[in-house]
Structures are given as C-alpha cells and as structure tokens.
Amino acid sequence: IETDDNLNPLACPRCRCEEIKPDNVYCPYCGTFLHNVCLGEEPFGPTMSLKERVEHCSCNDEFLNGGYRYCPDCGCKTSYFEQGLLPDWEKEYNEYPFS
16 A cells, blocks of 8 residues: 555545545545554444554554554554454465565
C-alpha cells in the first residue's frame, strides 16, 4: 500500500479514495482505518475498535510501512493485515516467488 514520506497513505487502502487527509483516522467513504500501525497483543474484547487497540498498544505510536503485516518491534499484527488489506505473506510469496 503506497504511502508518502511520512507513511500517510496516498489513497484509502480499501476503496482507493484519494480525498483523504493525513489527519483522518478513518476513510470518510468506506470507514477503513487509514494508517498502518501496531495493534498490540491479543486478545482484546470483540467490541474494541482498531483505534482503541492502538491506544492500548505498548509500542510507539508511529505509522508503519504500508507493506508491514506485523510490527517490527513486538511482532503483533498491524492494522492493514488485521483489516484484510494485505494478503498472508505465504500467499504473496507463492504468487510471486523470488527464485
């Protein structure tokens, strides 16, 4: 998922809307959580929003690379992977083998 130099998405990762601002938390059209961040350790309650999970995470609150499925600091899932915006790494690896 393409981001700018500050790791803000250039468009909504789900609906591809380009009318988003860096300070938007959710896409105003499809409701997707816009930034890729660590979600912290599971399990959380079933009604806890992604925003609440981010607030409870012990990692720093910086945005992550648009391709990260897991946090490089703690190994927890990222918001993009949790929302199904990125495929499982094995699926991607099998579709685009390096050798």
